[in-house]
Amino acid sequence: MKFNYHFVIATLFMFLGYSSYSQERKILQFSGIVETVSSGLPVGYTTITNESFRNEAHMANNEGFFSFVAHVGDTIRFTSVGYETYKFVVPEISGDRFSTAIVMKNLIVELPMVTPYPWASIEEFNIAFMNLEVNSDNVIRAKRNMSKESIDAMAAVMPRSAEEMHNYNVNENHRGLSNKVINQRFANPLLNPFAWGSLIQQISKGKQGSKKLDY
Structure with a gap:
């Protein structure tokens, strides 16, 4: 070494x-x-x-x-x-x-003002500007967006929200309970107004028959 x-x-x-x-x-x-x-x-x-x-x-x-x-x-x-x-x-x-x-002391650096634009270059801005639909105002665009075709297209791809699903389930449960109560009401003859009418007619016919037998 x-x-x-x-x-x-x-x-x-x-x-x-x-x-x-x-x-x-x-x-x-x-x-x-x-x-x-x-x-x-x-x-x-x-x-x-x-x-x-x-x-x-x-x-x-x-x-x-x-x-x-x-x-x-x-x-x-x-x-x-x-x-x-x-x-x-x-x-x-x-x-x-x-x-x-x-x-x-805290270091304070003032950065120059920057204005962001959605275009990567002036050429892309010129192309987008030339393709603008100048004659299409807000009302025409709103009508176009609210057309049946546009709404159907959005409904086909847009999933239901949680609030919409909740309202749908509540309405379906209410409709099912209402139908169940109506069916039970008409299944019981005492709750059926048509059954009561038929019963009254039968009683009236019975009374008339008994009077004929007395003569």
Whole structure:
């Protein structure tokens, strides 16, 4: 196994550079919370980049809280989708801990006005315009749409709605019950007016017959 001298040398220079950079400026624990300028709600998962130290990247949690090691004078960039980029310079303090609130503005982008058209090109618009029936007004179109042929064609392909099916079933049940009551009424001779008429005629004939027998 060959020993990689180039890797060791690069790592050594990187360590020395970091040590010299750290010795020049004070190290502190940089913490805070990212929130919106309008409502004060936290901006979760904000990307935080230390532009002054190798673009070291960090991320806030879902509540907008962050905490990492930085140096005095570092420029920290805060970016999030839908918000303007915000930069903050770590100030000089007496202690080794610094906390602050980062307030980000909502990004408002005004789009140019767009007028939608149902045609893909000017050529298609010209063709559609030339094929317009200028002499056909609303009354003629309404009569054409309400014609028997048009209604029959729509009825053949249009399914019945739930309300229509319900009304149809209610009417059919009512019609069936009505017919059943009528049939039962005429099946019972006591409820049949024709049967009562025949009975009265028979009684009258019986009385007349009895009077003839008395003479």
